[in-house]
Amino acid sequence: MKKHIIAMGLMAAASVSGIAQAADYAIDTKGAHASINFKVEHLGYSFIKGRFNTFDGTFSYDPQNLSASKVQVNVDTTSLDSNHAERDKHLRSADFIDAGKYSTATFTSTKVEPKGNGEMTIFGELSLHGQTKPIAIDAKFIGEGEDPWGGYRAGFTGTTRIDFKDFGIQVMGSSSYADIELHVEGIRQ
Template sequence: MKKTILAAALAATMTAPAAFANEYVIDTEGAHAFVQFKISHLGYSYLLGRFNTFEGSFYYDEANPENASVNVTIDTRSVDSNHAERDRHLRSDDFLNVDENPQATFQSTGFEPDGNGGGLLTGDFTLNGVTHSIDFPITQVGAGEDPWGEMRRGFEGTLSFTLADYDITYNLGPDAEDIEIYLSIEGIRQ
């Protein structure tokens, strides 16, 4: 019995590094990752902003890219449009309703590789307490060893969605129904 338990533990230990070697933590500590947004303001200009606090991880194996996955949590209270009064309004129930929904999340459910390291990432995006499946086209920026001996991999992507789909209906003009999100992430392999 002891030999069986020892063999099972040894087998689990030997197979764990292979799976673990393809896990990456998004480098928010080193500020090598960004979640930014762009939306029309009354049709006269664009409002640009970002979320300063978020975390996440992703799995990516070059030999099996179809198994890629991503998990990201955004602190919506960290919204930053470079204007304190506007940011208070964005945090209100007119927009992000951070008292009720302090986080936005993305959990991937599938990945369709394009053969160049990127592809179409599908997943559940939750914002303002509402969840919808979205398709997020991503591009691999690069991968390799950094000057300190760590393996890094980076991706970027842009998508647009309709704010009303997430129960955000505040009127900013007819050109402000959709918002564009830009994501740039750099992960450190664990």
């Protein structure tokens, strides 16, 4: 009987600790539960908003050891969409991001720094327009749990600013940067 109680206790402890262990997630782009959005100043008068429609990625998340978390994202730059076909053609051209030559942008995290209350800074390398530079993403954990389809999900949001000159992208007027807004929901694998 004593062995049975000890075994049950160990199984319970293992299952509770399993909830808090690191897990790998695939970003849910098929269900459109993730987005990469941008906002760019237009001639100093207003802003243009857009997004990248095609991307994929993974992340590893451990709520008990947040600094061990990792992120990898691949973006199809030809999927840039600002809801204006002629402008998108120009933005994808060699005048700006040159999506014909540099059709993929990648982000690979190098470090995750916890800030408390579900907030963190994700440091990493962004490869864009043939250049690789370090960037930092201010991120926040939104939540995690079981979904209605028998899976388990975790979600985050994040922001960063990309300076065009850092990546050799032409500046037009006062538009020298893009503010990036990320919404990431992953399905545990």
